Amino acid sequence: MLQGDRALALGTMSGTSLDGVDAAVIETDGVQIYDFGATAYRAYSAAEQAVVKAHLGRWHSDDVAGAARIVEDVHLELMQSFQGIDIAGFHGQTLAHDPRGRGTHQCGDGQRLAQVLGYPVAWDFRSNDVAHGGQGAPLAPFYHFALAKWIGALAPVVFLNLGGVGNLTWVDPTREDPADPKALLAFDTGPANAPMNDLTMQRLGEAFDKDGTRASHGIAEENVLARFGMHPYFAQAAPKSLDRDAFGGLSADVGNLGDADALATLAAAVVLSVKAGLALCPEIPARVLVSGGGRHNKTIMAGLMQALPCAVQPVEAAGLDGDMLEAQAFAFLAVRAAKGLPLSSPETTGVRAPVSGGKIAAP
Numbered sequence: 001m002l003q004g005d006r007a008l009a010l011g012t013m014s015g016t017s018l019d020g021v022d023a024a025v026i027e028t029d030g031v032q033i034y035d036f037g038a039t040a041y042r043a044y045s046a047a048e049q050a051v052v053k054a055h056l057g058r059w060h061s062d063d064v065a066g067a068a069r070i071v072e073d074v075h076l077e078l079m080q081s082f083q084g085i086d087i088a089g090f091h092g093q094t095l096a097h098d099p100r101g102r103g104t105h106q107c108g109d110g111q112r113l114a115q116v117l118g119y120p121v122a123w124d125f126r127s128n129d130v131a132h133g134g135q136g137a138p139l140a141p142f143y144h145f146a147l148a149k150w151i152g153a154l155a156p157v158v159f160l161n162l163g164g165v166g167n168l169t170w171v172d173p174t175r176e177d178p179a180d181p182k183a184l185l186a187f188d189t190g191p192a193n194a195p196m197n198d199l200t201m202q203r204l205g206e207a208f209d210k211d212g213t214r215a216s217h218g219i220a221e222e223n224v225l226a227r228f229g230m231h232p233y234f235a236q237a238a239p240k241s242l243d244r245d246a247f248g249g250l251s252a253d254v255g256n257l258g259d260a261d262a263l264a265t266l267a268a269a270v271v272l273s274v275k276a277g278l279a280l281c282p283e284i285p286a287r288v289l290v291s292g293g294g295r296h297n298k299t300i301m302a303g304l305m306q307a308l309p310c311a312v313q314p315v316e317a318a319g320l321d322g323d324m325l326e327a328q329a330f331a332f333l334a335v336r337a338a339k340g341l342p343l344s345s346p347e348t349t350g351v352r353a354p355v356s357g358g359k360i361a362a363p
Helices: 046-054 065-080 111-118 127-131 141-150 193-204 210-216 220-230 248-253 259-278 299-309 325-339
Strands: 005-013 019-028 031-045 089-099 103-107 120-124 157-162 165-171 184-191 287-291 311-314 359-361
Touching: 005 065, 005 325, 019 065, 019 157, 031 065, 031 141, 031 325, 046 065, 065 089, 065 103, 065 111, 065 311, 065 359, 089 111, 089 325, 103 127, 111 120, 111 165, 111 359, 120 325, 127 359, 141 184, 141 325, 157 259, 157 325, 165 220, 165 259, 184 220, 184 259, 220 248, 220 259, 248 259, 259 299, 287 299, 299 311
Parallel strands: 005 089, 089 120, 157 287, 287 311
Antiparallel strands: 005 019, 019 031, 089 103, 120 359, 157 165, 165 184
């Protein structure tokens, strides 16, 4: 399907924070990164976001056509601005994720995108992993392995993504293959931006707490954090994954706090969950590189720097684009899917053996 080893791949990501769609181009053969290309972002309008959010938790049998059409249309608007693309990776929008029950549901039809765009589109990345006993998430770790090689890391490094949900990937860059059982460990750490964004929207009509400024003026409620730390998720072995609303009790617990104290408590919960996650890693990394919107929250970043026993930096410190790593990851995974290469392993999703995945929609 791909002409030659290298491909100019376009990846897209619409995450659990529901803010909009990221798109990014990389040149890759599905093993190495050769270059980074153009990027773009399209925010969801308030009306679009409201429709998609209203469908969270719904499955294929429910009426999700309206949400899917919005997701497809916004992606197409963004993707049509890129030229010379060989293949695209379309993640879709996660509406529900229950890998040990009903499975995983990312709405959006990759076949429609391929027909409009005129080139192959890889999509439905998670279902095959779930079908083979995996959690279906996180899926960026194999890309993180390639990034560790790209930045020339010589010692273990952690990539921490703070989107709606937090997830980390521990990488040993001395290994040659991401499917090596000792190369990676990856899992969701806990809630990240989603509870804070929901709170600021509900109370203040603001999409997020810019720079964590409101949180910086609050005092974290220790009793809430103590209950949060007792959540059974933290006692589970890695790898493991979460649904966006798995920690709904946390939002309820800060309901009676003032705005600043509630946000300070939610920010401290992010730090607590990442610290608990780091304790599950094979060894302490040389540094933690933070991507996603949470790296702009100075309250969270200050908390991580104080709580973790290693350097904590935004991924820009390594010359990377922290807003686009997940979109880039699905460009990388699209090429791997087209070549039948593994997208996940027992150490990243808990799947029984390294497995490929994704559907390839031809135009």
